[in-house]
Amino acid sequence: MGAFRTVAVLGLGLMGRGIAQVVAQAGVRVIAVETDQDRVDTGLAAVAAFLDEGVRRGKVTAEQRARTMEKITGTAVLADIAEADLVIEAVVENRDAKREVLAAVAAAVGPKAVIASNTSALSVTDLAEAVPAPERVAGLHFFNPAPLMPVVEVVAALQTARPVVETLVEFVGEIGKTPVEVKDRPGFLVNRLLMPYLNDVVAEFDADLASAEDIDLALKLGLGYRMGPLELLDLIGLDTHHHATTSAYEATLDPQFAPPPLLTQMVAAGFHGRKTGRGFRLGGTDTQEASR
């Protein structure tokens, strides 16, 4: 018997749809919730497309694909999550929006349902405060793309009851991921370590230490990293990193998290990385800042 029988996933953006897929692939029933039917359809179509790609590459059988899709029910009605014993919230990364959603979730599910937020940059403790009986609230931080990344951070808020953390750790193992229990501190564990490193690289690149290409190449060859820091920033999105590191800076006043000026300028210029076609390693010679 698994830790949870029915899992509701709120929000079918990039993260939500990946989480829904991971949970359904493990054979657990998923209720996938979006704000309207169009978004539900788009989200489920994206899951199907991801699985199709998996079938084409031989990573997933056609039967596994069909069984996964069968496990997911889409809905635009929040009341449909009543049966869920775990809710994973993956709506927009905005404090007020998440607090509102979590309060609505608490009103829609049973008093014993566990409520988890997939926030990466907000305080889980602060989010839990919006929920009656906050001891059942925790963070469940998946990495992007959720179906491929093997680690999930289980975040204990100050209010979280110990058994809730333990059950979530067990659940993460059941869905085939490595659980890492972390404190509710800005950036939790992985981003807490990653953000200062990325900021440091941007600042040194701005200070002409070496070219963007050579910085990436040196760290890949020297340390065996799969991606260099600047190509990683292009992938993550400069705007996304800027938002996260600014939040961490505001929460800690630790200068390691302060967004370096070049990052801020590139975000202002619309150089957000892959999603806009311009970034540190993209955009050609017309990207003045990134082509030195």
Added chain:
Amino acid sequence: MTPAATSPETGTVEEAASGAVKRVAVIGAGTMGSGIAVVAARAGWPTTIYDLDETRVKNGIETARGFLAKSGKLGKLSASQVEAASANLTGTSRLADLADVDVVIEAVFEDLAVKKEVLAGLDGVIAPTALIHTNTSTLPVTAIAAGSVHPERVVGTHYCNPAPMMDLVEVAVSPRTSTAAIERTRDFLRRAGKTTVLTKDRPGFIVNRFLIPWENNCIRALEAGLGTVESIDAAVTGALGHPMGPFKLLDIVGLDIHHQVASRLYEQLRDPRFAPPPLVDRMIAAGDLGRKTGRGFYDYGDTKLFGS
């Protein structure tokens, strides 16, 4: 373009650029020196290992030949390649024997005064057009180059350990280094099978510049109770795709070496991110240096502990 480096009595560094490298010398027969000698000998250059006494020279050549023999056994090199590379290796403890080399790679003890002295000694021996490479990880190339009357031909070449196996060489350029010397250095390293990146002569160059604060931050996260040795390693390898977690890597590098590199960078940068966290001092005091002592962040259980 930087103006060509010139010297009234000797001509320009560029004049030697057309001439292909014919002989290589490595100063210092330690781990890095013998590894770099393997790289040069394997690439086909007659390579002379120099050290202060014949015993060290002999040991260095033996280490290098041993590595080549092992490459042969593992099928990385053919028997004839092993033989040719081994035959390329010679040794000497007489600096005068290096008179006709085109590239000298200095890989002596990581001490500024010692390295400067080595460069000063080379001035009267090698051709003024010969390249001088200094393999340093934490010293300023500019300061080492000041030991030579021809600092324009001094280039920092930071090999990763083990040198024969790691592709990367950081080419560190001082404000005095000539463009021609940089070009010839990159060409030489390319022929030696290396991938080069170009970096300014700043503390830690690229890799250590970012690795040291990264590892210190991981240690501080451990000290702050944000995770355990195992959970932080698992999170980093899983979420960031690093080939190994920070603590496994620190145990391989050695806590004493990490402390030394971090301290040297801290002394130059005065940036607290580079200062070794207190836990490192404690572990060194306890003798827990990593794999080499059987215990570091992990317990390797293959070394008898006191009283056991």
